[in-house]
Amino acid sequence: MPTEQKWCIYFKYRVEEGMEPLIEELRREEEGIMRADRALKKIERDREKRARAIFWDNQRLVRNSDMHAAKEEGLLQGRQEGRQEGRTASREEIARNALAEGASIEFVQKITGLDIDTIKSFDKP
Numbered sequence: 001m002p003t004e005q006k007w008c009i010y011f012k013y014r015v016e017e018g019m020e021p022l023i024e025e026l027r028r029e030e031e032g033i034m035r036a037d038r039a040l041k042k043i044e045r046d047r048e049k050r051a052r053a054i055f056w057d058n059q060r061l062v063r064n065s066d067m068h069a070a071k072e073e074g075l076l077q078g079r080q081e082g083r084q085e086g087r088t089a090s091r092e093e094i095a096r097n098a099l100a101e102g103a104s105i106e107f108v109q110k111i112t113g114l115d116i117d118t119i120k121s122f123d124k125p
Contacts, residue, residue: 003030003032006026006029006030006033007030007032007033009022009026010023010026010030010033010036010037014037014040023037091112091113091114092112092114092118092122094108094111094112095108095112095114095118095119095122096122098111098112099119099122099123105119105120105123
């Protein structure tokens with residue numbers, strides 16, 4: 001069989017299932033085909049290696065993105081809780097000042113929205 005025909009067969013059937021014996025025979029018969037086959041296998045291994053690296057890089061990006069989103073959510077929740085605590089502290093301070101100025105417990109409850117028991121706890125000497 002002419003060399004050109006061997007090369008054509010090699011490239012046509014090199015990845016076909018069940019054609020391994022024919023490809024092996026061509027590799028044994030033609031040194032150039034053997035070298036080309038080695039080079040192609042190395043390229044395929046490198047491609048697979050790059051594909052795995054890209055996959056794991058993408059996984060890290062997804063994980064980092066998820067962690068960033070969780071961190072942002074936590075920061076938002078912390079800010080909201082801090083604001084709420086600040087509003088509560090402000091209302092309590094207003095209640096203490098109003099009581100110190102002689103305001104009634106009912107009036108302080110009306111202007112601050114605090115419950116009566118909390119306001120009464122501020123009114124104790």
